[in-house]
Each structure stands twice: as structure tokens, then as C-alpha cells.
Amino acid sequence: MIAVDTNILVYSHRSDSPFHDRAERVVRQLVEGGTRWALPWPCIHEFVANVTNARIYKAPTPLELAVQQTSQWLGSPAVRLLAEEEGYWDALAALLRSSQVTGAKVHDARIAALCIAHGVAELWTADRDFNRFAAIKTANPLVEGSRG
Numbered sequence: 001m002i003a004v005d006t007n008i009l010v011y012s013h014r015s016d017s018p019f020h021d022r023a024e025r026v027v028r029q030l031v032e033g034g035t036r037w038a039l040p041w042p043c044i045h046e047f048v049a050n051v052t053n054a055r056i057y058k059a060p061t062p063l064e065l066a067v068q069q070t071s072q073w074l075g076s077p078a079v080r081l082l083a084e085e086e087g088y089w090d091a092l093a094a095l096l097r098s099s100q101v102t103g104a105k106v107h108d109a110r111i112a113a114l115c116i117a118h119g120v121a122e123l124w125t126a127d128r129d130f131n132r133f134a135a136i137k138t139a140n141p142l143v144e145g146s147r148g
Helices: 006-013 020-032 041-051 063-074 088-099 105-117 128-132
Strands: 002-004 037-040 079-082 122-124
Touching: 002 020, 002 105, 006 020, 006 041, 006 063, 020 063, 037 041, 037 105, 041 063, 041 079, 041 105, 063 079, 079 105, 088 105, 105 122, 105 128
Parallel strands: 002 037, 002 122, 037 079
Antiparallel strands: none
16 A cells, blocks of 8 residues: 655645646546555645645645645545554654654654554655655655656
8 A cells, every 4th residue: 555645745736836747647546546545644634734824835725725635535435544543653653763753853753653553565755754764665756767
């Protein structure tokens, strides 16, 4: 199962992103395809927070459009939502110890731990910071010749 990080969601939604076309294509393939894929809840929250933020975008996405976009992704019959369940804390604690991340990077560890706890095979992200977590395989689907 593939999980999708916030940045891929943002790029697929924001037409002003230089990565929009490729991101939109790979996310659409997941949403419309029959292969099981996943969205960590923290990525959904971060997506809405980022695209509606006037400090990030001169013309932020109106809240209703961000909610509609999220609902479209959540309506995919193949999507699985990743939330904290039994085993999550053990995965997070192990990642924190092995990577020694602190501060804001704990958010990335949280996403990685959710993926590990739910048996995700690969996290699609454009954020190289996830490379510090050896326990989760990552791929950037926006790079030509890679997955997606």
C-alpha cells in the first residue's frame, strides 16, 4: 500500500505549483484506481491548513474548495485513512530514538510512524527529510522515471 504525504496533495491541488501536472496525474491515478492507497490524517489536516493559508499563498484556496477536494480524495473506494491505533506509539518511539529528531521534525516522524504501524510499503513524498527514517521506504512520484 502507498501512502501520500502532504506536499504531493498540495501540489496536486494547487495549479500554481510547478509540480501540479505530474502531482495531479499521480494522485488522480490513486483516487480512480483500484489499488489500495492511504492518507495519514495529519497530512489531511496539514493540506487544509497549508492551501488555505494567506501567508503561504497570495490567493489561498477558499476553505470550501479545500474541504471539497479533501472529500473527493476521501471518497475514493480504495483509500484507507491512517490514524493512531494500537502499536502506533511503539513505532513512533522507535523512530524518534533511531532518528534522534526533535522539534518540528517530530511531525514527520508521526506520519512515518502511522505508515509503519499500518503496514504501508511506501510513502510518496517530495520531502527528503523522510529519508532519515530508515524503517519506511519513500519515493518521489514527481521525478520522471520513478514510481507513479
